[in-house]
Amino acid sequence: MDKFDVFRRDVEEISILNIQGFLDAHTAPDFESELQKLLKEKRFNIIVNLDGLQYISSAGLGVFMGVIEDIRTNDGDLKICCAAPKVFKVFDLLGFPSLYEFYKGEDQAIQKFKSNEKS
Amino acid sequence: MDKFDVFRRDVEEISILNIQGFLDAHTAPDFESELQKLLKEKRFNIIVNLDGLQYISSAGLGVFMGVIEDIRTNDGDLKICCAAPKVFKVFDLLGFPSLYEFYKGEDQAIQKFKSNEKS
Amino acid sequence: MERRVNKMTDKKKRGSKHYHLKLPIDTANLEIIREFIARIAQNMGFTGEEINRIELAVDEASTNVIKHAYKTEDKNSNFIDIEVKTFPDRLEIYVIDRGKGFDPAKIKTPEMDAYFKKMRRGGLGLYLIKTLMDKVDYSIKPGVRNKVKMVKYIS
Amino acid sequence: MERRVNKMTDKKKRGSKHYHLKLPIDTANLEIIREFIARIAQNMGFTGEEINRIELAVDEASTNVIKHAYKTEDKNSNFIDIEVKTFPDRLEIYVIDRGKGFDPAKIKTPEMDAYFKKMRRGGLGLYLIKTLMDKVDYSIKPGVRNKVKMVKYIS
Ligand SMILES: Nc1ncnc2c1ncn2[C@@H]1O[C@H](COP(=O)(O)OP(=O)(O)O)[C@@H](O)[C@H]1O
Ligand SMILES: Nc1ncnc2c1ncn2[C@@H]1O[C@H](COP(=O)(O)OP(=O)(O)O)[C@@H](O)[C@H]1O
Numbered sequence: 001m002d003k004f005d006v007f008r009r010d011v012e013e014i015s016i017l018n019i020q021g022f023l024d025a026h027t028a029p030d031f032e033s034e035l036q037k038l039l040k041e042k043r044f045n046i047i048v049n050l051d052g053l054q055y056i057s058s059a060g061l062g063v064f065m066g067v068i069e070d071i072r073t074n075d076g077d078l079k080i081c082c083a084a085p086k087v088f089k090v091f092d093l094l095g096f097p098s099l100y101e102f103y104k105g106e107d108q109a110i111q112k113f114k115s116n117e118k119s
Numbered sequence: 120m121d122k123f124d125v126f127r128r129d130v131e132e133i134s135i136l137n138i139q140g141f142l143d144a145h146t147a148p149d150f151e152s153e154l155q156k157l158l159k160e161k162r163f164n165i166i167v168n169l170d171g172l173q174y175i176s177s178a179g180l181g182v183f184m185g186v187i188e189d190i191r192t193n194d195g196d197l198k199i200c201c202a203a204p205k206v207f208k209v210f211d212l213l214g215f216p217s218l219y220e221f222y223k224g225e226d227q228a229i230q231k232f233k234s235n236e237k238s
Numbered sequence: 239m240e241r242r243v244n245k246m247t248d249k250k251k252r253g254s255k256h257y258h259l260k261l262p263i264d265t266a267n268l269e270i271i272r273e274f275i276a277r278i279a280q281n282m283g284f285t286g287e288e289i290n291r292i293e294l295a296v297d298e299a300s301t302n303v304i305k306h307a308y309k310t311e312d313k314n315s316n317f318i319d320i321e322v323k324t325f326p327d328r329l330e331i332y333v334i335d336r337g338k339g340f341d342p343a344k345i346k347t348p349e350m351d352a353y354f355k356k357m358r359r360g361g362l363g364l365y366l367i368k369t370l371m372d373k374v375d376y377s378i379k380p381g382v383r384n385k386v387k388m389v390k391y392i393s
Numbered sequence: 394m395e396r397r398v399n400k401m402t403d404k405k406k407r408g409s410k411h412y413h414l415k416l417p418i419d420t421a422n423l424e425i426i427r428e429f430i431a432r433i434a435q436n437m438g439f440t441g442e443e444i445n446r447i448e449l450a451v452d453e454a455s456t457n458v459i460k461h462a463y464k465t466e467d468k469n470s471n472f473i474d475i476e477v478k479t480f481p482d483r484l485e486i487y488v489i490d491r492g493k494g495f496d497p498a499k500i501k502t503p504e505m506d507a508y509f510k511k512m513r514r515g516g517l518g519l520y521l522i523k524t525l526m527d528k529v530d531y532s533i534k535p536g537v538r539n540k541v542k543m544v545k546y547i548s
Binding site: 122141143144145174176177178180181205208209212213214217218 | 420421423424427445449452453456459460505506509517518520521524525
Binding site for chain 3: 408410411412413414415416417419421424425428429432433436469472
């Protein structure tokens with residue numbers, strides 16, 4: 001049983017990172033490096049699915065902050081979905097919903113990317 | 120979410136104690152007092168169902184030792200069922216299976232009591 | 239409810255209780271720290287929501303010690319100390335290092351709007367601690383004893 | 394497997410690591426002690442089965458301190474100390490009190506058959522500790538420092 005895991009799935013132009021367990025200063029580098037891999041591959045349409053995330057500290061929030069500029073400069077976006085109330089509360093406390101799009105379900109986040117492509 | 124809980128069910132002449140959580144020196148007195156209640160009510164056919172038990176230390180084993188003589192003197196028995204492997208290992212390490220009957224399922228323990236009644 | 243009231247009376251009789259945890263400077267130990275403080279808070283009767291907040295605040299203060307207090311070459315010979323005092327009405331937590339220290343007055347509270355515009359990373363820890371706990375105090379003696387004191391009252 | 398090997402090399406480089414936990418004399422704290430030692434053992438790469446054994450041994454030694462080391466009226470002013478040293482090849486745990494002490498040589502290992510015949514309760518803790526750990530040592534200085542040392546090697 002690992003403390004933190006990242007699983008990646010690609011759905012056409014979108015990459016979905018499913019992060020699970022505890023995201024703190026110890027595990028943030030694992031998450032960061034998965035995101036950096038996506039950026040190197042020029043995959044800028046990213047959904048982070050927090051379904052299995054049990055805990056996040058500011059070290060984890062910092063990872064989201066660290067990549068968003070790069071992603072948006074490249075006409076992409078990082079959308080967040082499926083946060084448990086406990087985890088969403090930490091994002092909310094720091095005002096993250098004004099900078100990132102949060103969705104209840106992964107499908108909605110995917111649809112948002114797809115509708116933007118068409119327009 | 121309590122650390123330890125005891126639930127009692129009576130099936131005819133048999134009393135079943137379902138114990139859940141962590142049975143250590145802190146929680147052993149709760150278990151002990153439920154058993155003592157049964158003895159006061161003269162209910163000496165007892166099954167302890169360990170289905171939901173996650174942990175046991177010698178303080179918990181001591182509770183089983185403390186009541187068995189009284190129970191058997193009164194023509195009853197205390198049978199144990201449904202222990203997870205981790206929990207059974209502790210009983211086994213100390214040779215408890217030579218003094219107590221252990222059953223995989225609760226039904227088997229009930230059947231054993233019933234077949235003894237008839238004979 | 240009755241259970242909780244009993245525990246409180248019990249504690250009052252016995253006065254305050256002291257706990258101490260001392261660990262190597264390593265982010266791998268953050269989990270130990272979180273479990274330690276969560277369990278103490280749980281035994282005091284704090285709600286799940288309150289426990290989450292306390293856990294996060296202590297994680298943030300501890301992460302700061304691990305990341306900022308010591309030079310890399312000094313980390314192996316140093317420790318992080320978490321001291322805890324429980325009272326009938328409150329939980330006091332002290333996160334202590336003997337590292338380089340810092341001036342809390344000079345650390346600006348991030349204006350979140352501007353923060354997001356600049357898309358900086360980091361700088362959120364002290365702000366979170368202040369938001370999550372009822373009272374926060376710093377006592378800084380660089381190289382001797384730097385202490386973050388955090389208090390949470392039982393509601 | 395690769396992961397575990399990496400961790401080990403890492404540790405060897407850095408030598409032994411010290412951990413310390415100090416708690417009030419109270420059975421409510423056994424859970425904190427178990428989680429603390431389980432997490433350290435987990436970070437070292439012990440298997441789930443080994444962690445269960447270590448946890449139980451430390452619980453037993455700690456329960457003894459809480460139950461036997463101090464008179465009831467002295468419990469509030471005393472503490473239980475758990476010191477831990479991790480090495481590349483082993484985990485060393487010290488459970489320490491300043492209480493009345495005891496003579497481990499005089500405590501008989503229960504003959505389980507006879508034990509069951511007499512249906513005594515208690516007396517299983519020290520026996521379990523010996524069975525569960527690879528090495529156990531006692532150092533007794535009544536009123537000063539009574540220490541149970543337990544060692545578990547990484548297999
Ligand atoms: N224990 C400490 N020792 C030294 N410096 C600290 C300590 N705690 C906080 N600081 C300083 O305060 C700054 C702000 O901390 P914080 O708000 O947690 O953000 P971050 O850690 O992301 O920089 C840190 O960058 C550091 O300079
Ligand atoms: N830390 C201690 N301080 C004082 N006495 C102890 C301590 N640890 C063990 N003992 C003594 O050793 C005896 C045997 O301990 P143990 O095998 O754990 O069984 P139990 O605790 O059920 O009696 C105890 O009854 C006690 O007299």
